[in-house]
Amino acid sequence: MKILINVIKAVAFIIPVILLSACGGSESVTKSDESVATVEDRSIGEGEDGTMSHGTMDSAGFDSSDLNDPDSPLSIRVIYFEYDSDTVLADYRPAVEAHAAYLASHPETVITLEGHADERGSREYNLALGERRANALKQQMVLMGASPDQITTVSYGEERPAEDGHDEEAYSLNRRAEIVY
Numbered sequence: 814m815k816i817l818i819n820v821i822k823a824v825a826f827i828i829p830v831i832l833l834s835a836c837g838g839s840e841s842v843t844k845s846d847e848s849v850a851t852v853e854d855r856s857i858g859e860g861e862d863g864t865m866s867h868g869t870m871d872s873a874g875f876d877s878s879d880l881n882d883p884d885s886p887l888s889i890r891v892i893y894f895e896y897d898s899d900t901v902l903a904d905y906r907p908a909v910e911a912h913a914a915y916l917a918s919h920p921e922t923v924i925t926l927e928g929h930a931d932e933r934g935s936r937e938y939n940l941a942l943g944e945r946r947a948n949a950l951k952q953q954m955v956l957m958g959a960s961p962d963q964i965t966t967v968s969y970g971e972e973r974p975a976e977d978g979h980d981e982e983a984y985s986l987n988r989r990a991e992i993v994y
Contacts, residue, residue: 875915880994886911890992891975892950893985897934899945901953909950912992913957920960926950927991928968929975931984936970943968946990 879885889908892901901909916922928943928950947966955961976986 875911875918879915887915890994892946892990892992894946894988894990896931896984896988897942898988899942899949901949906953909953910957913954913959916954916960916963917958920963922994923963923965925993926964926966927973927993928966928970929973929987929989929991930971931987932971932974932979933984934971939970940968941970943970943990946988950990950992 875885875887879887882888886908889905889911892905892909894900895902912924916924926947928945928947930939930942930946932939934942944966947968951961951964951966954964971987974983974987975989976983978984
């Protein structure tokens with residue numbers, strides 16, 4: 814039964830991605846756009862008007878120096894989430910695509926996805942939420958070409974906050990998944 818549920822979830826995720834990637838269309842989206850980025854490899858940049866622009870990039874175009882280049886989407890290694898959510902926001906999908914493309918073109922590379930939560934909720938709940946966040950990120954990367962064998966996940970729940978504090982600003986920085994090479 815659990816396998817059937819996982820298959821249904823995977824199909825429910827794959828169909829919209831395929832449909833939206835077939836649409837082509839505009840190469841510029843606003844940061845608040847909730848549309849799914851296409852599965853093609855892209856490079857991203859922010860325009861003067863605050864829009865995220867996407868240009869085609871060959872997956873082999875990424876090398877290890879891009880991991881530390883602040884102009885590369887590979888330098889984005891922290892993915893933030895909304896409260897009580899494990900949905901990867903559209904703003905981060907180009908970075909997730911870039912990491913997936915890098916992994917696909919570098920099969921020897923292994924990463925760890927670390928899931929985190931803010932302090933609200935029980936310790937057990939936050940560990941489960943951190944795990945769901947890391948697994949959601951892994952699922953997207955695998956669907957975009959990375960091998961599942963290249964990605965391990967771990968949840969720290971609320972145990973490793975990025976920011977100490979008990980306000981919304983601190984909470985928003987602690988609701989995250991980190992990509993560790």
